Amino acid sequence: xxxxxxxxxxxxxxxxxxxxxxxxxxxxxxxxxxxxxxxxxxxxxxxxxxxxxxxxxxxxxxxxxxxxxxxxxxxxxxxxxxxxxxxxxxxxxxxxxxxxxxxxxxxxxxxxxxxxxxxxxxxxxxxxxxxxxxxxxxxxxxxxxxxxxxxxxxxxxxxxxxxxxxxxxxxxxxxxxxxxxxxxxxxxxxxxxxxxxxxxxxxxxxxxxxxxxxxxxxxxxxxxxxxxxxxxxxxxxxxxxxxxxxxxxxxxxxxxxxxxxxxxxxxxxxxxxxxxxxxxxxxxxxxxxxxxxxxxxxxxxxxxxxxxxxxxxxxxxxxxxxxxxxxxxxxxxxxxxxxxxxxxxxxxxxxxxxxxxxxxxxxxxxxxxxxxxxxxxxxxxxxxxxxxxxxxxxxxxxxxxxxxxxxxxxxxxxxxxxxxxxxxxxxxxxxxxxxxxxxxxxxxxxxxxxxxxxxxxxxxxxxxxxxxxxxxxxxxxxxxxxxxxxxxxxxxxxxxxxxxxxxxxxxxxxxxxxxxxxxxxxxxxxxxxxxxxxxxxxxxxxxxxxxxxxxxxxxxxxxxxxxxxxxxxxxxxxxxxxxxxxxxxxxxxxxxxxxxxxxxxxxxxxxxxxxxxxxxxxxxxxxxxxxxxxxxxxxxxxxxxxxxxxxxxxxxxxxxxxxxxxxxxxxxxxxxxxxxxxxxxxxxxxxxxxxxxxxxxxxxxxxxxxxxxxxxxxxxxxxxxxxxxxxxxxxxxxxxxxxxxxxxxxxxxxxxxxxxxxxxxxxxxxxxxxxxxxxxxxxxxxxxxxxxxxxxxxxxxxxxxxxxxxxxxxxxxxxxxxxxxxxxxxxxxxxxxxxxxxxxxxxxxxx
Amino acid sequence: xxxxxxxxxxxxxxxxxxxxxxxxxxxxxxxxxxxxxxxxxxxxxxxxxxxxxxxxxxxxxxxxxxxxxxxxx
Numbered sequence: 015x016x017x018x019x020x021x022x023x024x025x026x027x028x029x030x031x032x033x034x035x036x037x038x039x040x041x042x043x044x045x046x047x048x049x050x051x052x053x054x055x056x057x058x059x060x061x062x063x064x065x066x067x068x069x070x071x072x073x074x075x076x077x078x079x080x081x082x083x084x085x086x087x088x089x090x091x092x093x094x095x096x097x098x099x100x101x102x103x104x105x106x107x108x109x110x111x112x113x114x115x116x117x118x119x120x121x122x123x124x125x126x127x128x129x130x131x132x133x134x135x136x137x138x139x140x141x142x143x144x145x146x147x148x149x150x151x152x153x154x155x156x157x158x159x160x161x162x163x164x165x166x167x168x169x170x171x172x173x174x175x176x177x178x179x180x181x182x183x184x185x186x187x188x189x190x191x192x193x194x195x196x197x198x199x200x201x202x203x204x205x206x207x208x209x210x211x212x213x214x215x216x217x218x219x220x221x222x223x224x225x226x227x228x229x230x231x232x233x234x235x236x237x238x239x240x241x242x243x244x245x246x247x248x249x250x251x252x253x254x255x256x257x258x259x260x261x262x263x264x265x266x267x268x269x270x271x272x273x274x275x276x277x278x279x280x281x282x283x284x285x286x287x288x289x290x291x292x293x294x295x296x297x298x299x300x301x302x303x304x305x306x307x308x309x310x311x312x313x314x315x316x317x318x319x320x321x322x323x324x325x326x327x328x329x330x331x332x333x334x335x336x337x338x339x340x341x342x343x344x345x346x347x348x349x350x351x352x353x354x355x356x357x358x359x360x361x362x363x364x365x366x367x368x369x370x371x372x373x374x375x376x377x378x379x380x381x382x383x384x385x386x387x388x389x390x391x392x393x394x395x396x397x398x399x400x401x402x403x404x405x406x407x408x409x410x411x412x413x414x415x416x417x418x419x420x421x422x423x424x425x426x427x428x429x430x431x432x433x434x435x436x437x438x439x440x441x442x443x444x445x446x447x448x449x450x451x452x453x454x455x456x457x458x459x460x461x462x463x464x465x466x467x468x469x470x471x472x473x474x475x476x477x478x479x480x481x482x483x484x485x486x487x488x489x490x491x492x493x494x495x496x497x498x499x500x501x502x503x504x505x506x507x508x509x510x511x512x513x514x515x516x517x518x519x520x521x522x523x524x525x526x527x528x529x530x531x532x533x534x535x536x537x538x539x540x541x542x543x544x545x546x547x548x549x550x551x552x553x554x555x556x557x558x559x560x561x562x563x564x565x566x567x568x569x570x571x572x573x574x575x576x577x578x579x580x581x582x583x584x585x586x587x588x589x590x591x592x593x594x595x596x597x598x599x600x601x602x603x604x605x606x607x608x609x610x611x612x613x614x615x616x617x618x619x620x621x622x623x624x625x626x627x628x629x630x631x632x633x634x635x636x637x638x639x640x641x642x643x644x645x646x647x648x649x650x651x652x653x654x655x656x657x658x659x660x661x662x663x664x665x666x667x668x669x670x671x672x673x674x675x676x677x678x679x680x681x682x683x684x685x686x687x688x689x690x691x692x693x694x695x696x697x698x699x700x701x702x703x704x705x706x707x708x709x710x711x712x713x714x715x716x717x718x719x720x721x722x723x724x725x726x727x728x729x730x731x732x733x734x735x736x737x738x739x740x741x742x743x744x745x746x747x748x749x750x751x752x753x754x755x756x757x758x759x760x761x762x763x764x765x766x767x768x769x770x771x772x773x774x775x776x777x778x779x780x781x782x783x784x785x786x787x788x789x790x791x792x793x794x795x796x797x798x799x800x801x802x803x804x805x806x807x808x809x810x811x812x813x814x815x816x817x818x819x820x821x822x823x824x825x826x827x828x829x830x831x832x833x834x835x836x837x838x839x840x841x842x843x844x845x846x847x848x849x850x851x852x853x854x855x856x857x858x859x860x861x
Numbered sequence: 862x863x864x865x866x867x868x869x870x871x872x873x874x875x876x877x878x879x880x881x882x883x884x885x886x887x888x889x890x891x892x893x894x895x896x897x898x899x900x901x902x903x904x905x906x907x908x909x910x911x912x913x914x915x916x917x918x919x920x921x922x923x924x925x926x927x928x929x930x931x932x933x934x
Binding site: 020021022023398400402403425426428429430433437487490491494509510512514515516517518519520521522523524525526529530531532533534535536537539540542543544545546548549552553556557560561564609612613614615616617618623 | 914915920923924931
């Protein structure tokens with residue numbers, strides 16, 4: 015096969031290449047290859063755990079840098095410093111040199127230390143500030159308590175001594191005035207506690223002290239900011255008076271255990287005023303220092319924010335490079351790196367020139383060697399997509415990866431998927447809405463792809479080109495169905511005329527214009543008629559069957575193309591030909607009958623038209639009788655077709671397995687053996703024999719060094735012929751194919767069902783909203799029209815476009831995955847996953 | 862104006878269109894996609910139009926409307 019261009023029709027030609035890279039420029043080479051992103055490196059150290067690989071150290075170091083960058087990012091978010099977007103950098107393609115990376119690492123380290131220390135001092139200061147603020151609150155509030163408490167010392171005293179000293183009351187009653195608490199032996203504890211704990215705090219105090227306390231509290235009006243979490247906590251100030259040192263100590267312990275902060279307060283109001291004054295001064299100083307620290311921190315963060323995004327990209331790429339290098343092997347002297355990679359054959363030239371460039375730039379004397387090696391391994395499947403075809407290919411890949419070089423169903427899907435969707439969604443108006451939405455997404459592609467998207471929108475945005483095609487085809491099918499928001503579109507003169515003379519309420523029967531058929535789509539006169547559904551159901555049902563037949567025949571043909579491409583004649587004669595005959599003699603015949611019946615003018619020839627459904631059923635049940643004939647000689651034709659279909663079943667069943675057995679036996683008779691079978695023979699030979707058996711994949715590594723990287727399991731790709739297995743497989747295939755012909759044809763009736771549902775739903779929506787408004791008169795009509803229009807429009811978009819659209823899309827998806835792809839798709843391929851920075855950054859984007 | 866010949870004329874037009882788009886498809890990477898898409902859309906649309914036309918060519922039932930009011934347009 016010549017060097018043909020890579021198209022979407024088949025997987026691109028892939029080559030297994032071997033690279034010999036001088037160790038010094040390994041990093042640069044891999045980095046350059048990551049930029050062009052066309053090589054899928056095989057892991058040559060799969061038996062080595064991640065920790066034992068060569069470049070684990072480098073990866074760890076980069077992990078650390080990445081962590082530091084994330085830390086900066088978190089700090090910026092906390093400080094509200096905006097990060098310069100990655101899209102503002104002009105040139106992030108240039109790969110940094112190793113020394114630049116080292117520099118970045120060191121810089122990150124010192125920056126991290128600096129930021130951490132700044133942060134730490136900032137937090138300490140902040141904590142100090144909070145403490146001072148709390149203390150100020152305590153001082154302020156406690157003053158009130160003391161003043162109040164002073165007036166009530168007696169009561170406090172009484173309540174405290176209530177149970178044990180009733181007699182003392184009389185003695186001390188007389189000189190209560192102007193005594194300080196200390197002389198009364200009453201101590202107090204003042205502090206601040208979170209508000210939600212206050213109830214528990216009171217209860218515990220009450221229980222442990224059996225009520226021997228006097229507690230005062232008040233709420234702090236503003237929330238106190240916790241410096242660690244940066245969140246406001248509402249707190250209360252409390253002052254507890256109690257009698258005796260031990261009790262006071264107990265109270266202190268309880269308060270501290272409940273998370274209260276205790277502050278010393280002087281009971282003397284003079285001293286208290288001094289204290290408040292002092293606290294205020296200190297707070298003022300502190301806030302100055304705080305502002306300075308914060309400013310320094312912000313300046314530092316702003317400097318980092320300018321290049322943070324770029325650093326992240328650089329580190330990510332660098333890490334990926336080392337992860338790839340870890341897949342490589344060494345030669346004996348550990349001077350050359352050896353890599354194996356799959357790449358599209360058409361990219362080999364580009365790869366070579368890229369490697370040459372890297373070599374020249376590095377001034378390395380040892381050139382990088384690219385070797386193409388022959389292998390019997392199945393290459394990975396790679397379809398070169400662009401932004402238009404990508405989403406369609408994703409539909410197919412979601413079902414399975416195509417076998418290497420088989421026909422890619424993704425190519426016809428570009429049209430058939432949106433077309434079958436449109437058959438179900440057919441409405442001119444809804445199609446326009448969808449097209450406009452898709453066009454808007456395509457027009458604002460760049461800004462939209464950079465913004466944050468929620469899940470639903472991201473899905474629609476990813477499939478914007480699918481949506482565009484779906485919308486355009488829906489406009490077309492809408493014109494064919496003659497529906498625009500459930501209303502008719504009188505584009506041409508109707509083929510039906512209603513007589514002018516009739517009474518209101520009469521059933522008016524249409525009269526056909528002689529020799530004239532409505533030229534494009536459904537005649538608009540069918541709209542709103544009494545027997546509209548009878549006609550459109552019959553039409554849409556047949557439309558579904560015919561489209562299904564076309565789609566399935568089309569898909570079945572690909573199996574012929576596949577068999578020819580893989581040079582498997584037996585698949586043509588044992589699967590494709592009998593399958594095609596079977597399908598066509600039953601459902602091809604049905605399609606023919608539908609069209610034939612339509613093309614006959616039954617009234618002109620004065621005969622009754624037969625029911626096609628009954629005809630097909632009786633073709634099997636009683637092949638000898640025909641109730642209402644469709645054409646002359648029908649019975650003969652039908653019986654021949656029936657026999658042909660039935661004959662195809664045994665052909666399909668037995669031809670392929672028996673032929674394969676025949677070929678296998680012949681080969682064995684001539685003395686050939688499978689590769690896996692003669693392992694005993696090769697073991698007796700010397701070691702040099704082994705690589706040549708290996709499909710010509712000569713190993714260049716020295717065996718003693720463990721560098722024999724390519725010795726792969728021979729049996730991996732070789733299958734033993736087993737007749738019974740082949741037979742079972744073929745029986746399953748035959749039964750499945752024959753039954754599926756029936757069920758899949760029936761399955762296409764969903765086209766009819768969904769388009770009917772869509773049409774009826776839009777009619778109902780119209781009748782329930784705008785139609786009501788049009789029946790009104792006067793001012794109410796104006797208001798109702800406006801209001802109901804919005805209702806109608808919103809429901810049209812939400813229900814008819816979004817919901818119905820999603821459902822029609824899923825049905826179209828199913829028709830492709832099951833009904834069409836089962837006819838030819840093998841799908842046992844391995845996806846091509848190139849090492850590419852673009853892919854890497856798409857999967858894990860940096861904002 | 863429109864009768865059985867329309868089908869054949871339509872077929873010829875789509876066949877011509879197919880030929881032209883095969884030749885005129887932009888060269889380069891996307892040529893296969895252009896060709897396949899133009900051809901498939903042309904034929905899919907033609908099939909759908911032809912089926913609709915055929916269904917109304919010799920209709921077995923006529924529209925009956927009970928909601929018409931005298932003097933309709």
